[in-house]
Amino acid sequence: MTSPPLAPETEQAYRACLAIASRHYENFPVASWLLPAQLRRPVAAIYAFARRADDIADEGSQSAGERLDALDRVDAALMSAAAGKWPDDPIYVALADAIARYQLPIQPFQDLLLAFRQDVRQTRYRDFGEIMGYCRLSANPVGRLLLHLNAQATPDNLAESDAVCTALQLINFYQDLYSDYVDRGRIYLPQDEMAEYGVDETDIARRRSTSALRRLMHHQYRRADRLLRAGAPLGGRLPGRMGLELRAIIIGGARILYRLQQQRDDLFSRPRLNLRDRLAIVGGACLPRRRS
Template identity: 80%
Template sequence: MTSLPLPPETEQAYRDCLAIASRHYENFPVASWLLPARLRRPVAAIYAFARRADDIADEGTDDASTRLACLDHVAAALSKAASGGRLDDDPVYIALGDAIQRHRLPIDLFHDLLYAFRQDVQQTRYRDFGEVMAYCRHSANPVGRLLLHLNDQATPDNLAESDAICTALQLINFYQDLHSDYTERGRIYLPQDEMAHFHVSESDIAARHSTPALHQLMHHQYQRADRLLRAGAPLGGRLRGRMGLELRAIVVGGARILHRLQHQRGDLFSRPRLTLKDRLAIVRGACLPSRRH
């Protein structure tokens, strides 16, 4: 990584990306104060890029072909920015291009994200858990891998544990958004074969029926996400400094949300919100990595 001073236009572009990140509520931190200061701007640029592509896939009333054409435009703009070019002086691509070159980020990881957004446009059902995992490999895992590259910690073991964490967090988001994904986007990320095995129908999701069968199905999903989160958790203890602190906070935050999902007795479709007690637990878990979460 080089330490070249930023031109004013690039500095402003990073500020714009930080503003984009700050406007969107997330259960998991985005470019938070826990991150090393040198990483907050590139993380915000990555987030702003992903946010834009995600909005193309999910928001508005455009048909599928229009959305895919727009995502192709994003892919072309990404490649141009990564090679040092610019597109209409767009602050997101100005900042992202600088981050990619300054931190030598693999551009393939950004194209993996775009692959997942295209998949969201074209695919609304997943035959089995293998297909869900393949989706997570493109939609979630690249973010953790980019963070490791930013921190010069992209070793094979670190990448594998990061993938486990990111996949777990993606699954937890699916479980939080079970009803809204169906009603607003027509998507179900639960494996179809497991829905059939537990005798859960799409009409149960449409009507927000928290049936005993759905409880059994979701308990199975929660257990799997928990195993993945625990498998990746050692990475937070291995990374040093503020990066490790940030990752431990993310893992504990994910575990707290999963805990709340697991203990929903009535409505399986309500999205849990972290309380002050939860946030204090996140701080404690981040600062005390030797404790079990």
């Protein structure tokens, strides 16, 4: 069954979302040439929605209460879009079309909003279980929505997608250890493990790459690596360009993690991928290993 064509205002709304995505591209597969062409618009709409909510949680000088009120308004607009009654805003016009056209579940969007509310309220995490709970809200919904867009949201695929998305979120935390602390006052390391390894917040504040911090971080790296490996079979199972995109993302995450593990004198700098890394990503994505 062919989907109905886009109305002019809907096409214009998607273009606005694509423009937002192109300005703020990070580690999200927004409008990538690897994505199937028909999915670039809805992916951009999802990104634009998440970008707006993330900016409310992180940017500007609003108080915590004002940020939470603004996120409540985003939630209300989301529910209106899901019901077919959206505000005059291109993000929600595009999102309403994507939700209806692809029958997207609303829960992943609401989980993202819960994560952004948590960013406003919480800056420390008692143990790794709490961090995993945050990743379930902040990272896993993105992969789940992409699977729904591609009609591949089986239980096994969702579980492996969760592992990949959580691993990528953890890797981002480890790249942004210093900036998260300085710019937002947040530490995404388990407080109990920091105490166990003898790491103090002042080590992060002063960018001290101590031996204790190095041991703690390598413990985190190994855990992220296990999660990434647990979800990696999904990249070989998804067909076509979506599988190619996911394999590139997984291998890219693995190369960044490898570069993090090589850093000894400065645990706070973001690793840069070189030409060899990029060739490994392209080669691994295009020529996935066959599994018996």
